[in-house]
Amino acid sequence: MNSEIVVSVCMGTGGIAAGGDMVMQAFEKEFEEAGVSNAIVKEHTRLHKVGCRGFCARDVLVDISVGGIISTYQYIQADMVNRLVKDHCIGKRPVTEWMVGDDYHNFHDSQTKIVLHDLGKIDPESIDEYIRVDGYKAAEKALTTLSPAEVIDTVKRSGLRGRGGGGFPTGVKWGFCAANESDQYYIICNADEGDPGAFMDRSVVEGNPHAVLEGMIIGAYAIGASIGYVYIRAEYPLAVERLHMAIKDANERGFLGKNLFGSDFNLKIKVKLGAGAFVCGEETALIASIEGERGMPRAKPPFPANKGLWSKPTIINNVETLANLPHILNKGAEWFAAIGSEKSKGTKVIALTGKIRNTGLIEIPMGMPLKDIIFDIGGGIEGDKLFKAVQTGGPSGGCIPQQHIDLPVHYEGLASVGSMMGSGGMVVLDETDCMVNISKFFLEFTQSESCGKCVPCRLGTKRLLEILTRITEGEGKEGDIELLQELAEDVRDSSLCGLGMSAPNPVLSTIKYFRHEYEAHIKQKKCPAKVCSKLLTFFIREDMCVGCGMCVRACSVNAITGEKKQPHKINNTLCIQCGSCFDACKFSAVLKE
Amino acid sequence: MDTQMTETLEAIYDRCVANEDNIITVLQEIQKEFGYIQEKVVLWFAERSNIPASKFYGVVTFYSQFHQNPRGKNIVTVCCGTVCHVKGASRIISKIHEDLKLKEGQKTTKDMKFTLERVNCVGACSIAPVVLVNEKVLGKVTPSKMVKSLKAYKD
Numbered sequence: 001m002n003s004e005i006v007v008s009v010c011m012g013t014g015g016i017a018a019g020g021d022m023v024m025q026a027f028e029k030e031f032e033e034a035g036v037s038n039a040i041v042k043e044h045t046r047l048h049k050v051g052c053r054g055f056c057a058r059d060v061l062v063d064i065s066v067g068g069i070i071s072t073y074q075y076i077q078a079d080m081v082n083r084l085v086k087d088h089c090i091g092k093r094p095v096t097e098w099m100v101g102d103d104y105h106n107f108h109d110s111q112t113k114i115v116l117h118d119l120g121k122i123d124p125e126s127i128d129e130y131i132r133v134d135g136y137k138a139a140e141k142a143l144t145t146l147s148p149a150e151v152i153d154t155v156k157r158s159g160l161r162g163r164g165g166g167g168f169p170t171g172v173k174w175g176f177c178a179a180n181e182s183d184q185y186y187i188i189c190n191a192d193e194g195d196p197g198a199f200m201d202r203s204v205v206e207g208n209p210h211a212v213l214e215g216m217i218i219g220a221y222a223i224g225a226s227i228g229y230v231y232i233r234a235e236y237p238l239a240v241e242r243l244h245m246a247i248k249d250a251n252e253r254g255f256l257g258k259n260l261f262g263s264d265f266n267l268k269i270k271v272k273l274g275a276g277a278f279v280c281g282e283e284t285a286l287i288a289s290i291e292g293e294r295g296m297p298r299a300k301p302p303f304p305a306n307k308g309l310w311s312k313p314t315i316i317n318n319v320e321t322l323a324n325l326p327h328i329l330n331k332g333a334e335w336f337a338a339i340g341s342e343k344s345k346g347t348k349v350i351a352l353t354g355k356i357r358n359t360g361l362i363e364i365p366m367g368m369p370l371k372d373i374i375f376d377i378g379g380g381i382e383g384d385k386l387f388k389a390v391q392t393g394g395p396s397g398g399c400i401p402q403q404h405i406d407l408p409v410h411y412e413g414l415a416s417v418g419s420m421m422g423s424g425g426m427v428v429l430d431e432t433d434c435m436v437n438i439s440k441f442f443l444e445f446t447q448s449e450s451c452g453k454c455v456p457c458r459l460g461t462k463r464l465l466e467i468l469t470r471i472t473e474g475e476g477k478e479g480d481i482e483l484l485q486e487l488a489e490d491v492r493d494s495s496l497c498g499l500g501m502s503a504p505n506p507v508l509s510t511i512k513y514f515r516h517e518y519e520a521h522i523k524q525k526k527c528p529a530k531v532c533s534k535l536l537t538f539f540i541r542e543d544m545c546v547g548c549g550m551c552v553r554a555c556s557v558n559a560i561t562g563e564k565k566q567p568h569k570i571n572n573t574l575c576i577q578c579g580s581c582f583d584a585c586k587f588s589a590v591l592k593e
Numbered sequence: 594m595d596t597q598m599t600e601t602l603e604a605i606y607d608r609c610v611a612n613e614d615n616i617i618t619v620l621q622e623i624q625k626e627f628g629y630i631q632e633k634v635v636l637w638f639a640e641r642s643n644i645p646a647s648k649f650y651g652v653v654t655f656y657s658q659f660h661q662n663p664r665g666k667n668i669v670t671v672c673c674g675t676v677c678h679v680k681g682a683s684r685i686i687s688k689i690h691e692d693l694k695l696k697e698g699q700k701t702t703k704d705m706k707f708t709l710e711r712v713n714c715v716g717a718c719s720i721a722p723v724v725l726v727n728e729k730v731l732g733k734v735t736p737s738k739m740v741k742s743l744k745a746y747k748d
Contacts, residue, residue, distance in 0.1 A: 013717050017730035056719030196674030199716030234621075234658060235715060237728075275617050275656035278713065292615025294655040353676045353718035360719055391675065427675045427718075441678050445713065451655075556691055579684060583736055 005045045005089050008063040010120065012052030012206050013199075013238055018059035019077055024049060026081035034085060041090060051207020053120025054361040055107055058100065061120075064088050072100045103379060107358050110377055112339065114347050115323045116363045119207035124242050127249040130210040136255050138329035139217040143261045151222040152178060155325070157333035159345030164190055164281070164318030165396065165422045165498075167344075167411040173315060177223045177305040180313040185225040188309065188316040189216055190286060191232035191239070194278040195394030196445065198425035200349040201319035203361050205232070205239040208323065209246035213269065215322025217260065218329060220267050223315050228269040231286055234276065243271055278395075278449035282497050283308075283316050285451065296451045297497035318423070320349055340366030344410035348421065354391075354428035355382045366410040370400065373409060374428060385430040389513070393422030395442045395449075396502030398509025399435060418509040420502065434531035435514040436521050440468040442506035446499065457500030460491035464507060472532040476522035481511060533577040536592045540581075542567040544589035554584035594633055601626060602634065606641055616644070616652050620659060629660040665701045665708035667746045669726050674714030676721040681735075685722055686711070688736035692743060706747070 007027055011020045027047050035042035053061055058074040064084065065071075071094045073084065080098065087093045122129040130136070142151050156171030177185065189212060193201040205212060216228050232240055247269055250256040258266045272290050279285045280295040287309050289295035308314025324346060328336045340346050344366035350373065353359045357379035364373060370390065374380070381387050389399040398419035400407065407413050411421050429438065447461040467484055470476055488504030495501045511518060520526050527535040540551070540560075545567040552560045552568065559575040562568030570581070570590075582590045605622045612618075623634055630653050639646035653659045669689060673682050686709075689695070693707050701708040717723045720732030724739060731742055 013715070013730065014719050017717050017720055017723070017732045056717075059719075193716065194713065196678075196714035197676055197718055198714070199718060202716045235712060273618075273621065274658075275621065275652075276658035277656050289617065290615075292617050292652070294651050296655075351716075351718060353721070354679060394675070425675070427679070429679065433679050438675075438679070441675070449713075578687060580688075580736070583684065 004065075004067070005041065006048065006063075006065040007046070007089070008048040008050045008065075008120075010051075010053055010059055010061045011049035012056075012203055013236075014052060014056035015059045015061070016238070018056075020049075020060045022078040023060045023062065023076055023081060026078040027085070030081055030085040031089075034090060038090060045089070048123050049125070050121060051119045051124045052203040052361055054111075054116060055104060055358065056360045057358055058104065061100075064094075066092055072104065073098045074100045074104065103358070107360070107362075107377055107379070110372065111363050112347050112365045113363045114327050114339075115204060115211075115320055115349050116207075116361065117327075118211070119203065122208065124207050124209055125245055127210060127246070127253060130208070134330065135210055135326075136214055136217075138326035139214045139221075139255065140261045142218050142329055143221055143263045143265055148178065148222045148224060151218060151329070154333045155222070155328060158328045158336040159333075159340075160321065160324055160328060160336065161344065161411065162318055163320035163324070163348065163424070165393070165420065167421060170317065170321055173305055174219065174222050176303070177313045177315045180306055182313050184227070184310075184312045185223050186309045186312055186314040187216055187220045187223065187225040187228040188286065188290070188314060189228065189230040189232075189319060189322055190281065190283075190316050191230055191236075191243075191319045192274045192281050192286060193233060193236075193319075193423060194281045194449075195396075195423045195425050197353055197391075197394055197427045198351050198423040200351055200361060200424055202233075202236045202239050204319050204323050204349070205236070206242055209239075209242050210250065211323045211326055212243075212319055213246055213250055213256065215317070215325040216269060217255065217267055218325045219315060219317060219322065221265055223313070225315070226266050226268065228267060229272050229290055229309075230269065231272045231274060231280070231290060234273040240271065240273065247271070277451070278445075279451045279497070279499050282499060285497070286316065287314065294451070296453045297499075299496060320424075341408065341410045343412055348409070348424055350409075350424045350426050352378055352426050352428070354426075355385065355430040355433070356380070356428040357382050364409065367408040367413070369405075370407045370409055371405045373426070374405075378428065381428065381430050383430075385432065387428070388431050388433060389429045389435065391419075391427040391429060391438065391506075392425065393420040393502075393505070394425050395445045396420060396498065396505055397422050397425075398505045399429070399438065399513065400509075401513040403513075418505065418512060420505070432529055432531070434472075434527050434529040435510045435517045436468065436472055436527075437529075437531050439506045439510045440465065440472055443468055443503070446503040450499065450503075454494075454496040454500060456491050456494040457496065457503065460487060460495075460500070461503050463487060464491070464504065468507070471518065471521045472527070473534040474521070474525045474532075476518075476525075478522070480522055481515065481518050485511060530592050533579060536577050537572060538570050538575055538577060538579075538581060538590060538592050539572075540568050540570055541589050541591055544587055546587055546589075548586070550584045550586065551581035551590060554580040556580065594637065599637075602637055602641075606638070616649060617656070620649065620652060624659060629663050662701070663705070665705050667707050667727055668710060669707055669724065669743070670710045670712050670715075672713075672715045672717070672721070672723040672725070673711045674716075674718060674721070676718040677714075677723055680722045682722045684736055685724065685734055685739050688739055689743070692740050707743075 062073045161167045285295040285297040304314045443465040547565040
């Protein structure tokens with residue numbers, strides 16, 4: 001009988017933030033103590049750290065497998081570990097009340113996992129575990145049985161398109177690159193995930209770094225690159241650490257370095273840390289950054305596939321794109337092409353976040369309706385509020401309203417309503433979110449991240465932001481909406497790179513679908529969602545106020561007065577609409593209008 | 594510049610030349626060593642490497658990771674990603690401002706104990722709003738929880 005006890009603790013950034021390392025330590029301690037008197041525990045226990053398994057809202061997630069039967073626990077904290085070890089691991093009586101319920105399985109069952117398949121199952125710090133799930137088999141197959149042209153052809157036939165935002169067919173791009181005559185080619189993995197609200201690249205690198213390296217080997221072989229770079233955000237320390245570890249292990253096993261798999265093909269992979277610039281996600285800016293320059297984009301053509309890093313033919317692929325490649329090589333182009341929609345093949349990893357019950361990382365077949373993602377997998381809106389919109393594609397994308405809830409999620413579908421796939425961030429907004437404020441938020445972002453090279457983006461985003469700020473502060477004027485539209489279209493049409501070309505999307509899409517909210521801000525000087533504080537008046541309901549004084553202590557401008565245990569009052573000439581009293585009141589007596 | 598500092602810089606220089614590193618890596622190494630990028634260090638490096646100081650400054654001012662002023666003992670980084678924004682990051686920022694007595698535009702407290710910074714997104718959106726105190730990730734932060742968390746770092 002299999003008497004092995006395997007415990008897997010989620011140790012992605014989400015898991016660690018929820019207390020994963022403390023849970024891990026608690027298991028170590030408990031097992032050590034139990035092992036003194038129990039030989040089975042001492043001999044047959046394996047404690048694992050695994051990468052993100054998607055359902056971050058339930059962290060810390062722990063899998064306990066005794067004799068091959070796996071149970072999953074949610075919301076585990078260090079002080080719960082003692083009972084898990086005593087009852088489940090030793091006593092073989094699972095603690096049913098801490099286990100995940102049907103909703104956990106619903107969340108996973110409607111997904112199709114390719115890239116995320118092994119995340120949360122294997123230890124990302126162990127190359128052996130990756131090899132155990134057929135790791136590096138695809139690279140070996142490519143290098144020993146296929147020619148580079150055959151690899152390119154396979155990827156072309158699979159229909160795989162770039163997952164970083166552009167959606168350009170990967171195999172076609174490789175073909176362009178390989179067609180150049182050159183003494184050196186480069187492959188770059190773009191892990192500079194800059195979109196706020198997107199964390200799939202980080203999770204994949206943290207949870208399965210070898211899959212990314214294997215994808216790079218396949219890509220490098222196809223185009224003939226002997227040097228590869230991974231350009232990764234310095235804000236992701238855990239991902240960087242695991243990547244370094246994976247490269248070291250792969251080098252030691254001969255999967256990287258010289259004469260891979262007995263062929264005459266060599267590949268060296270280096271890691272370059274980004275220094276905090278969103279624009280470096282753009283290919284030419286990323287190349288400038290690797291060269292040590294200011295990360296400013298240049299005009300295309302020439303495209304990097306013809307003239308890239310150090311002016312040599314260069315391929316830049318996103319993390320998720322690369323992580324798809326081993327599966328395509330192993331299972332075949334036809335298998336991949338059978339998943340998804342007509343023009344968008346395969347799956348897309350989506351970071352589902354915002355005002356939704358089940359937040360986390362999911363993977364869906366291309367073409368799944370928005371409604372299924374939000375209400376089935378996501379479990380609907382948090383706190384039974386009303387759905388208002390879903391923001392996709394980060395600062396380059398747009399807001400999609402209720403009327404398009406049946407929209408299929410693929411490149412063409414999202415573009416048809418003025419948004420985009422981008423890297424796959426999906427932020428769900430409810431009735432308490434102000435669309436003008438959201439639009440302003442994204443313009444603040446793009447304005448400060450604009451590199452300043454071209455005038456339309458540098459000045460255009462600044463002026464757009466000024467108008468939006470004015471509107472949210474109650475200074476909006478008649479004609480502002482038309483001015484915003486005109487300026488936004490100019491910025492979109494005349495900017496040099498993708499950042500400027502897509503920066504107006506949040507403005508244009510919110511005006512298109514939520515024009516009435518702009519009008520309410522400008523004409524009635526009201527914020528319908530009660531978010532824009534300059535347009536709000538705070539007051540206290542006398543019948544609800546118990547006179548506890550919490551609001552008085554929270555107010556930084558002494559605008560609230562009142563006797564103890566008597567209803568208090570807000571002096572609106574002193575009030576700066578900061579909202580502290582609203583947060584502080586435990587009796588919902590502070591109202592805003 | 595004292596001899597010890599020169600030796601440290603000389604060591605960084607040799608290491609970076611050996612690795613064929615670029616200016617960004619050089620500056621990242623300098624910042625790791627000294628905490629921020631000082632003018633005299635840039636000028637020393639410019640002369641040593643025969644690269645104009647303006648080139649170094651071009652890079653320093655372009656990337657948000659580089660700091661030109663000394664930072665506090667504890668770094669409080671508030672995530673300002675989309676999800677954190679809709680879940681109230683700005684209220685947390687104003688609470689920290691109030692609690693640490695920071696004026697508009699001031700980032701570091703007078704006693705050099707705290708520096709308040711913002712980051713575009715740390716990618717921990719499931720537990721938004723998120724604040725990092727040094728390396729520690731705090732999730733589902735509220736203004737009052739924030740004040741409590743900061744207390745531990747005050748003495």
